[in-house]
Amino acid sequence: MPMPADVMDLETPCLLLDEQRLRANVARMKTHLASLGVAFRPHLKTAKSLDVARIAMTSPSGPATVSTLREAEYFAAGGVRDMIYAVGIAPAKLPRVSAIRAAGADLAVILDSIEQADAVAAHATRTGDAIPALIEIDADGHRSGVAPDDAATLVAIGQRLATGGAALRGVLLHAGDSYALNNPAAIADAAEAERIAAVTAANALRSAGLPCPIVSVGSTPTARYARDLTGVTEVRAGVFMFGDLYQAGVSSVDFGDIALSVLATVIGHQKAKGWIIVDAGWMALSRDRGTAKQAVDQAYGQVCDLAGRLYPDLVVADANQEHGIVALRKGAAAALPDLPIGARIRILTNHACATGAQYDRYHVLDAAGAVSAVWPRVNGW
Known part of the structure; x- marks a missing residue:
């Protein structure tokens, strides 16, 4: 099967991995540990x-x-x-x-x-x-x-x-x-x-x-x-390689370091409630709500556009098994973006380990945001 070169051609939900960020995260850690004179066992x-x-x-x-x-x-x-x-x-x-x-x-x-x-x-x-x-x-x-x-x-x-x-x-x-x-x-x-x-x-x-x-x-x-x-x-x-919202909350990584995201598609709206419905629920994102104990509760994940730019105060506020409910944080001054049926979003999740466990592959993004490779991953015990 030919590999899609555009994220719009991918079936959702699926796991995206920014190779440039991954490599930068690894290089930074290796340099730091080398300066301290210790070996690295990732x-x-x-x-x-x-x-x-x-x-x-x-x-x-x-x-x-x-x-x-x-x-x-x-x-x-x-x-x-x-x-x-x-x-x-x-x-x-x-x-x-x-x-x-x-x-x-x-x-x-x-x-x-x-x-x-x-x-x-x-x-x-x-x-x-x-x-x-x-x-x-x-x-x-x-x-x-x-x-x-x-x-x-x-x-x-x-x-x-x-x-x-x-x-x-x-x-x-x-x-x-x-x-x-x-x-x-x-x-x-x-x-x-x-x-x-x-x-x-x-x-x-x-x-x-x-x-x-x-x-x-x-x-x-x-x-x-x-x-x-x-x-x-x-x-x-290990988790520093990908980063996640929990690690950003403890200052282990910056938001710009997070290399892993879930690609999702808009499948509906509840305009009276201020909801955008997407096809990524807790089965795609995981049930991990670790950031709920942090200063900023990221709910089930923060929402980005296809280029990885954060929408201000837009989160996956709730999740069912296969449905994600995207909404603004309570009290947010930002406006709900216009995301029509079929629009694609990227979701940064709370725990990279738990999210990754839902998938058997990574769709790897190059510097231009195109899919450059598919890397398999293993699950189970």
Whole structure:
């Protein structure tokens, strides 16, 4: 099937990716991290695309971070060899991890308990696959992990891995609490707290005679505003590549950096209510309403014209499964634009990861706004 060169020829809703913005976002992050003397291990959970991965990674073989084993299989098939599966390992998934490793990829797992370490060690003894593992550290009480100052647990986990035939690869942190901040100085402080937690945990392992070659940190906010990464070996970040309204709300990206949007078509009007109806509902945009807790609630997304220019105060105010209700924000002074039936709009969404998960491909836009390529993406677990 010939590829459409004009967005007006695309079936809607569909996912648009601005290649120029994507490349600029990646280049800016790589330059920043290089200035701090650390390696970059991009998190590919947002992109889930080999084409995007090849732009983001420092080499065709990696390194990279994944959030599902389906991603690991997909990227391994595409030649990526150095990966961390950055979700706490479930013992039942270890045979699948070994299968990916047997196919040639150096896939590491993460864990934060002696029970998980025992499972990895038992699997290594049984199969001969010395699966490398990183210990997840809890820097901010946001999610999983061992407290950085809990040396006894850290050492116990490390020893179970080492004596059981597995391999201790290092420590890994995710400063998830940084997503609740919106001040660059506060985010920089969170990045420093993340660094200190990582180094503290790494030193505890090393003091016990255990190896800790990798000290891995990362979130999009802290990666952008980190001032010093002494003692850290690598940074993981991913959503910055595309950007979204939530990240703009926490000052991780600027609105002009957002590379991902949903193309939709006007299918109706409710003029008495000030509504424009489009064919992109929550199935196309996702139900993520994370910006509702921010200073500016973006509802289900901000509306742009085909060139990506924002319509003032125009949002997807509500959404049904396949219908989006476009309206002005309450109290807005702007006028509702004249968008007839069949008109096309672009919608910037709250969470690039959640929106992307609804689609199996990106329609890639060049600098002129024409469709220059179609890049497949992988979904599932």
